[in-house]
Amino acid sequence: MIQIENEQLTVQIDPLGAQMHSIKRNAAGLEYLWQGDPKSWKRQAPVLFPFVGRLKDDQYExxxxxxxxxxxxxxxxxxxxxxEQSSERVVFELRDDEKTRAAFPFAFVLTIAYQxxxxxxxxxxxxxxxSNDxxxxxxxxxxxxxxxxxxxxGSFETTQFSVSPAIDYQQVKLVAPGPFNxxxxxxxxxxxxPIQLDHELFDEDALIFATKGMPFTATLTEPQTNHGVHVQVNGAPFVGVWSPYPAQANLVCVEPWxxxxxxxxxDGRLxxxxxxxxxxxxxxxxxxFAIQPF
Incomplete structure (x- = not known):
C-alpha cells in the first residue's frame, strides 16, 4: 500500500488497480472512502479502462x-x-502486454497520478x-x-446529494438487460x-448526468455533522452516481466518465x-478530477 500525506489529508493507494484505499482528514481521523464489502460492493475506487460500463454479451468485434x-x-x-513517488504525490503506470492484448488489441500507456x-x-x-501506425x-x-x-x-437517508451548477440535466437512462444506455x-x-438520498433512487442502476464536459461538482453532505465530500469534474461528458441495489449499502459512488x-x-463493432x-x-x-472531503 502506498501512502501520501500532507497537513490536512492522508491517502492510501493500492498498486493493484492503482485503486484508492483510504482518504482521511487528519484533524478528525474520519474515513471518507468506502472500505469494500463483498455482500454489497467489494471494490472501493476502481479505474475504468479501456471500457466504461458493459458490452453486449461481454464482447466486441x-x-x-x-x-x-x-x-x-x-x-x-x-x-x-x-x-514516481514523494510525500504528497505518487504516479502509477500500466502498459499493454500479451495478456491485455488478448482482450484489447492495442498498444497503450495508462498513467495515473495522485497529488x-x-x-x-x-x-x-x-x-x-x-504505436507508430x-x-x-x-x-x-x-x-x-x-x-x-x-x-x-446520521444515516444514508439523512444524507443530501447536490450539484453545481444547480440546474436541470439530461439523464441518460440505463435499461435491461444490460444495463445498456x-x-x-x-x-x-x-x-x-438537494436530493435526499434513498436506496430506491438506484433501483434502475446509476443516475447518469449528461454534463456535456462543463465544470460540474457533486456534493454529498450529512446535515447533522456537515461532513461530506465534493467531487469536482471538468471535461467529462458524463458523471454517474451509483449505490448498490437491491443489495443496499451505506455508500455512494460519484463517477466521472x-x-x-x-x-x-x-452492433458490437468497436x-x-x-x-x-x-x-x-x-x-x-x-x-x-478532484476529491475534497470536508
Missing part, C-alpha cells in the same frame, strides 16, 4: 475478430508500476498511444465510492435543490461504439 471483455475493462485488476493540494486530492490520468480506441472512467454517512451520526431517450434530472456502456442498439476516444499514433490525452 474489431477488424473481424471477437474479443471478450467484462464490465469496466481490465485495468482495475492489473498491477500498476510505481514510476495532494491542501485539502483536495487531485487525480489525473494520461493515456498515451505508443494504429489509432488507439478506448474509454476511461473513475468509480470512487464514499461512506454515507462519513461517521456514526438509451442516449436517444433522455429523462430530466431537476437539480435546483469519458465513455459509457453499450447502447441498446449496439468502430461503431458510442463515446469512445480515438488517439492517433504517438499522441496522448489528459483527464482529471
Amino acid at each position: 474489431y477488424q473481424g475478430k471477437v474479443y471478450h471483455q467484462t464490465q469496466h475493462g481490465f485495468a482495475r485488476d492489473r498491477e500498476f508500476k510505481v514510476v 495532494l493540494d491542501e485539502d483536495r486530492l487531485l487525480v489525473s490520468y494520461r493515456v498515451e498511444n505508443p 494504429q489509432t488507439l480506441i478506448y474509454a476511461l472512467g473513475a468509480h470512487p465510492g464514499f461512506n454515507v454517512p462519513v461517521d456514526e451520526q 438509451d442516449l436517444e431517450h433522455p429523462a430530466v434530472l431537476h437539480m435546483q435543490q 469519458w465513455g459509457i456502456a453499450d447502447s441498446i442498439h449496439s 468502430e461503431d461504439k458510442q463515446v469512445m476516444s480515438r488517439l492517433a499514433p504517438s499522441k496522448h490525452e489528459d483527464y482529471a
Whole structure:
C-alpha cells in the first residue's frame, strides 16, 4: 500500500488497480472512502479502462475478430508500476502486454497520478498511444465510492446529494438487460435543490448526468455533522452516481466518465461504439478530477 500525506489529508493507494484505499482528514481521523464489502460492493475506487460500463454479451468485434471483455475493462485488476513517488504525490503506470492484448488489441500507456493540494486530492490520468501506425480506441472512467454517512451520526437517508451548477440535466437512462444506455431517450434530472438520498433512487442502476464536459461538482453532505465530500469534474461528458441495489449499502459512488456502456442498439463493432476516444499514433490525452472531503 502506498501512502501520501500532507497537513490536512492522508491517502492510501493500492498498486493493484492503482485503486484508492483510504482518504482521511487528519484533524478528525474520519474515513471518507468506502472500505469494500463483498455482500454489497467489494471494490472501493476502481479505474475504468479501456471500457466504461458493459458490452453486449461481454464482447466486441474489431477488424473481424471477437474479443471478450467484462464490465469496466481490465485495468482495475492489473498491477500498476510505481514510476514516481514523494510525500504528497505518487504516479502509477500500466502498459499493454500479451495478456491485455488478448482482450484489447492495442498498444497503450495508462498513467495515473495522485497529488495532494491542501485539502483536495487531485487525480489525473494520461493515456498515451505508443504505436507508430494504429489509432488507439478506448474509454476511461473513475468509480470512487464514499461512506454515507462519513461517521456514526446520521444515516444514508439523512444524507443530501447536490450539484453545481444547480440546474436541470439530461439523464441518460440505463435499461435491461444490460444495463445498456438509451442516449436517444433522455429523462430530466431537476437539480435546483438537494436530493435526499434513498436506496430506491438506484433501483434502475446509476443516475447518469449528461454534463456535456462543463465544470460540474457533486456534493454529498450529512446535515447533522456537515461532513461530506465534493467531487469536482471538468471535461467529462458524463458523471454517474451509483449505490448498490437491491443489495443496499451505506455508500455512494460519484463517477466521472469519458465513455459509457453499450447502447441498446449496439452492433458490437468497436468502430461503431458510442463515446469512445480515438488517439492517433504517438499522441496522448489528459483527464482529471478532484476529491475534497470536508
